[in-house]
Amino acid sequence: MKLRFLFSLLLGATLAASAQGGYQDGVDNYNAGRPDVAKAILTNTLNDAGTDKAVSYFYLGSIAFDEGNLAEAKNNFDKGVANNAQYPYNYIGQGEVALKNGNKGEAERMFKQAMDLNKKNTAVMIGVARAYFNVNPTAYAKDIDKLIAKALKESKNTEAAVYVLQGDMQAKTDPGEAAGKYEMAIVQDQGKNKVNREAYVKYANTYFHVNPKFAIDKLVELNDLEPNSALAQRELAEKYYANDQFGSACLQYGKYVANPNHFPSDEARYAGLLYSAGEYNKSIEWADKILASDPNNFYMYRVIMLDKSALKDWAGAEEAGKNLFSHPDAQLIANDYVLYADALSQMNKADEAVAIYEKAIELNPDKADLLPKLSAVYDRAGQNEKAVEIYKKYLDMGNGTTNDLFSMARRYQGLARSLEKDTPERAEAAKEGLKYIDMAIAKVNDNGFLYATKGQLLLTLNNDKPDAAMAQAYEDMLKCFDADPSKKADRASYYTAAYYLLGAYYTDVDKAKAIQYFNDYLTLHPDDEAVKQMVASLSE
Template sequence: MNKFKIFSLAVVASASVAKAQDIKEAKKAIDAEQFQKAKSLLKSIIKAKPSDGEANFVLGNIYLNESVVDSAKIYYLNGLEASDNKNLNYIGLGQLDLDQKNTAAAQANFGLATKDMKRKDVEEFIYIGRAYINSENPDYNNAIAVLKRALALEPQNATALLAIGDAYYGANNQNDAYKAYRDAFTADPTLLRAKMQLGVLLKGAKSYDEAIKSFNEVIALDANYGPVYRELAETYYKWARNKPSTAKVNLQNAITNYEKYLSLTDYSLDSKMRHADFLILVKDYKKLEEVANKMIAEDKVNPRIFRYLGYAAYENGNADVAIKSIEDFIKVPTNKVIGRDYLYLGLSKIKKGTNAEGVVDPAAFDAGFADIKKAIELEPLVVEELADFGKALFGKKQYTQAAAIFQLGANNAESKNYLDDSVYYGISVYYGNAGKTAETRDKVALQNADATFDKILVASPTYDEAYVYKGRINSLLDKDDMIIKNYTEYVTKMTAKGAEEIAKPATTKKIIESYNAIGAAYANTDKAKAVEYFNKTLALDPTNSYASQSVKALK
């Protein structure tokens, strides 16, 4: 489903022939994602007509969509006291139950909502379907089942077709979703969201150029339909991510279209928050920090603003602001903390402890690393965002810290960076111990690195460099048998590739390293073998002083 939930209040048709114009206007504003305007209209309706249960329900749904659960519940409960359409509010309470994973209570509330329905009513079924779709714990199968009940009564109900299309999409049933969206738009050519969703399907299939054509068809019908520009923005962003060669142009297109989207909303705090979310996606952190500070000036209450400010401040080099902002967000018990919050907090602490030469204070690293581990506990795949940071540490020869970062990725086979992180982890451990005396080497880490290269060879059997690093690591562990085994395996692999491979300078250098290491490993137990391998080195490099001196010493 779309990252932005559309609860389609704007397009749920009423069974009643005569509906207040203000309710229609409010629903139209919701479909345009002008939520502040919709709230104002609905509050005016409730003030003028407290008996309007639907207005309370619709307003409660807006608050629930914005994750303001307390306000949502207040309006649902108020709606139950109304005389008109009060039963709809049981559906709102049912979605709150679904969010709490209390399915039995949700179904009980849905039962109360439907028990007095007239034979041909469908509105309640559509709203219940939406509740199942929009819950924090979506149940697409139940949504489909209840929406089919609506369509059994009204097969051409465009709203029900749109809703079931969203349910099919959420259930990864692209074919039925396409048919439902197409049929919804055929049934009601003014239902632009159904037409737009056809483009969303193409975007999800990574057919970005076709998706853009589809969205432009919506714009041709109504150039002021704001949500389509949000979809265009996300499409250009994803295209940029999936095809880096297009990144510069497509990211700018993404930003331009999102700004167009904002211009067609009411610039409410909620729309600005969505803008902030998008700025994080496109990594425009300077703009994000500017937007976050403006939002704080407008609304010092909403805690998510501190999340945005923290992220932006870190990316812009303001570690102190980042730490304070994120800690202010995390410390509030009612805030929904995500892994990325701890990730940025940890990185900010490390950045604060980094001197002008790029060297990290060990205590600062440990404090930050503890938060990074919390991030991964909450969201395991957040580890994918640490690769560049690990490589920066590696480039500054801070191998112990780099190894700690890369090990996090090496421990998660589901990460897209699993192999790369595993290799860097093993190499970092090796270099972090290579200059140490035998007594001070971290043998546990070396043994783990050796085992990691074994896993790499299982996942990527053609990565022959692993044998070289296994040989080097076992040299640090003084394991002569494993030195011989791994370097021999490397030489065998290279020899099998033929003379052209062996003649490459980089390969020749590693073969010489292999022969010398094998010779040294044999030196204490089999002098003849040792001399044999040192002579192999000299055959490739007659001036190799280590090999020639070793031969003399062994004779």
């Protein structure tokens, strides 16, 4: 089972407290559209020796602005100016806040102050244009266009920031055109021997839903240019995952977590990805490693339960489920209940499994496929009436494959056999089972197992006395099974029952047939003296 939502289940894990790449990792993550990660990094590296605080304050202010927290945004921009009055972008941030507050005059004054620091800096011009775009792209369209035109003219069309902004302006409405702009930004910076990580990532994010291969190829190119970039490695891994290329995603994420600049929180995502890629044992190794340093990481108990369930290590799955469900901070989801109940059921802890399945159904009343699981637990626990009741509810909801109908018939067979012979209740249960097995046969008329179950139900209905209807069902079974003689050994128990019961039925109807079937039985059980005596008696 590949869980598309698995990564989202891991996002609640605490963000990394720091990044070995320093504040620049925060900048890159902001530009890559990961503001939460960026904020954590920028905040926790703010006082590092190598941090350019003016830059960090600008991006922290930008994150606050994007969140709608203008007071916090202004506070960060003010700190940035106080830290380095020659860094222009915090003035742009102050102007952006003023513009958002309706004070265009104050905004223009701050924008001018930023551009006056270096009148030929076309990237700063585009920073101002972006501020106008962030506040209201429609109301300030003329201001934006004017600044873009000026930046293009003065840079002789080489300012990459222009094309990134233009791409952002078109990303939602025309991803193809936006990708073209990001490509232009990449090309212009390549001419200056620069790698524009922001443009590469935005190209991939924007164009992925149009052409996943092109988007992935662009990130492969970025990885080739910057093979040690944690950002490049992570972005490529995530795109592989989103494109269902789980093997490639797993390999790429492995490279990423081996990078000293990876975030510890992403190790949890890697453990989850290993599960999705079918690398269950390796996933368990990583989950155990994470729990060794972070024993309160309940997400890892979830991953281990998934892995152990996939490996059919039910004892291990039960233990992981117990750890998850007993964790005081665990944020349980419906699938947790299903997996834990499955494990309990497989460990023959029926009462506990029933309680957990019922909770899963309560959380997912429309998830009909949980009902057969609950029915199966009741069946294994010998609670035949309850097993039938739950399965009937499942089928009455309009569900029902051939296998479901077959399972329902077997439930009724189990119920009928548990009731006293010669009782109306036993007969009614057998008749209900026959109704469902006939429905299954109507769908698939060449399945010997269906006819075998029909024969069992007819025998039960007739209080274990073979009759013509039962004989016909078993002969239909033999006809189906005999079409594939290579599997006769695997189906020996079915042949044994059919030969014996058909011999018993035909004893009073057709002695020659009875002898034939008993002899067929003896080919499987040559030492059965009682049957040998019956054959001898019939042959007299």
